[in-house]
Amino acid sequence: MFAPSLTGMGDRAHVRPAGDPVVHLSTWIEDLAALVRTHDLHDVVLVGHSQGGMVTTAAATSLHDRIAELVYLDAPVPEDGECGIDLNPPGVPTPRAEDIDLTAALPARPVSPEDGYGPELAMWVNERLCATPIAPSFEPVVVGAEAAALPRRYVFFSRTPRTYPCWSTRLRLDERGVAYVELDADHDAPLTAPDAVTAALLAR
Numbered sequence: 001m002f003a004p005s006l007t008g009m010g011d012r013a014h015v016r017p018a019g020d021p022v023v024h025l026s027t028w029i030e031d032l033a034a035l036v037r038t039h040d041l042h043d044v045v046l047v048g049h050s051q052g053g054m055v056t057t058a059a060a061t062s063l064h065d066r067i068a069e070l071v072y073l074d075a076p077v078p079e080d081g082e083c084g085i086d087l088n089p090p091g092v093p094t095p096r097a098e099d100i101d102l103t104a105a106l107p108a109r110p111v112s113p114e115d116g117y118g119p120e121l122a123m124w125v126n127e128r129l130c131a132t133p134i135a136p137s138f139e140p141v142v143v144g145a146e147a148a149a150l151p152r153r154y155v156f157f158s159r160t161p162r163t164y165p166c167w168s169t170r171l172r173l174d175e176r177g178v179a180y181v182e183l184d185a186d187h188d189a190p191l192t193a194p195d196a197v198t199a200a201l202l203a204r
Helices: 025-038 052-066 119-126 166-176 194-202
Strands: 044-049 067-073 152-157 181-183
Touching (some): 052 067, 152 166, 152 194
Parallel strands (some): 067 152, 152 181
16 A cells, blocks of 8 residues: 655655746646556555545546546545636635746645544644645646546545535535445544544445
8 A cells, every 4th residue: 555645745745846836736646657657556546535536536547557446535526627626616715826826835724623633633633734735726637538437436524514625526426326435524534534434445
């Protein structure tokens, strides 16, 4: 199992693309592609949580021949040509790219018990939070035909606020009659309810 940090995030928060102050969606795609190809991985179950769903969907176009399944954990799922910002739920303000400094990053919001965290886990997480590069959310995702045809599973968390982009995907799936799993958990369930998330991932 691999859990890579994307450029500008986690233990790579200090990393920026050479000669470019902007962390692009293409940078994150290459982060995943390089990992898969360097380790010569095949039959990959590619899991994206939250904004990670944008990245795994985008990366699937170049990696489709190595992927067995895409799994989305409380994640927005773009269609071809959509940007992450396009998936804001109805009523959530959507800024324009021309009004945004794409070299900037979205400050991290500290977590608390209201997010499902116990005190010790909240402290551990808050010590490791970092800002999120903004530009990838304003860049369109290319979803090739092979990537669009890959098997997909969807898992959502019941206590996620309805202002989160994953709700747009839930509404689409409901309209199309596509099944998904709902866990009684908060948005950060991979941390706050790891056993339930693990069981959902293994239930193929």
